[in-house]
Amino acid sequence: MEAKKRLIFPLDAPDGKQARQLIRLLQNEVGLFKVGLELFVAEGPQFFRTMAAEAGTDFFLDLKFHDIPETMSRALKNLFSGVALTTIHCDQGARLLRAVQETQDRGINVLGVTVLTSIDGKDLLAAGIDPRYANPPRELVLLRAGLAKAAGCSGVVCSGQEAQVVKERFGSDFIVVCPGIRPEWSVAPEDDQKRIMTPSEAIKAGADYIVVGRPIRLAADSVAAARMVVAEIAAALQ
Numbered sequence: 001m002e003a004k005k006r007l008i009f010p011l012d013a014p015d016g017k018q019a020r021q022l023i024r025l026l027q028n029e030v031g032l033f034k035v036g037l038e039l040f041v042a043e044g045p046q047f048f049r050t051m052a053a054e055a056g057t058d059f060f061l062d063l064k065f066h067d068i069p070e071t072m073s074r075a076l077k078n079l080f081s082g083v084a085l086t087t088i089h090c091d092q093g094a095r096l097l098r099a100v101q102e103t104q105d106r107g108i109n110v111l112g113v114t115v116l117t118s119i120d121g122k123d124l125l126a127a128g129i130d131p132r133y134a135n136p137p138r139e140l141v142l143l144r145a146g147l148a149k150a151a152g153c154s155g156v157v158c159s160g161q162e163a164q165v166v167k168e169r170f171g172s173d174f175i176v177v178c179p180g181i182r183p184e185w186s187v188a189p190e191d192d193q194k195r196i197m198t199p200s201e202a203i204k205a206g207a208d209y210i211v212v213g214r215p216i217r218l219a220a221d222s223v224a225a226a227r228m229v230v231a232e233i234a235a236a237l238q
């Protein structure tokens with residue numbers, strides 16, 4: 001897969017006007033746009049459909065569904081055209097199988113969220129997670145990746161720090177998407193992300209896709225920043 005296709009850019013914008021500006025600016029620079037809670041709550045599915053038609057591309061709808069299996073199944077059934085990829089929490093494992101399979105049969109890949117990249121071992125301990133799984137969070141990521149696999153997911157979202165062990169345990173076909181990416185030149189080194197890696201480190205560790213938001217969005221020249229990330233991915237793939 002070419003380097004650019006591996007770069008996912010989150011449209012973390014407060015409204016549709018700013019999201020459209022970001023799409024126009026970066027549509028030749030990144031592989032896939034991700035829509036998260038901020039934009040989706042502001043604009044809703046109709047805006048999303050229009051945007052997909054205008055941009056002529058599918059989107060990653062990162063809503064991290066989490067509810068009882070029946071409700072998740074019904075919500076996933078309501079996903080609309082233009083969605084290529086979505087995310088769910090998989091702690092109910094195989095009980096989500098039917099909902100996930102039905103979604104994937106419609107051509108929408110489902111990824112399981114493992115442990116958010118903004119969480120570290122200390123946070124997991126504070127949340128009462130068994131120390132054997134908490135610090136480092138690797139064991140919990142593997143446990144949840146196993147539940148995602150049992151649920152029939154195509155892959156997981158985890159940090160670059162766990163990409164290699166996830167690939168080793170679940171195979172090269174199991175998709176690994178890594179946010180929490182901070183290039184060395186990043187203008188936002190101190191933020192809420194805790195389990196971070198550079199683009200090069202994450203790709204070398206086995207990430208299929210990396211999600212890079214603020215380092216590109218907040219850069220003085222976002223196009224140049226996206227190109228630097230793609231160049232770093234390309235170099236790491238050689």
Ligand SMILES: O=c1ccn([C@@H]2O[C@H](COP(=O)(O)O)[C@@H](O)[C@H]2O)c(=O)[nH]1
Pocket residue numbers: 010012036115116117118157158179180181193211212213214215
């Ligand atoms: O574990 C996760 C899951 C999702 N995200 C999302 O990725 C982007 C990251 O943006 P940055 O600005 O590069 O931090 C954002 O949309 C998150 O909601 C994540 O960071 N970690």
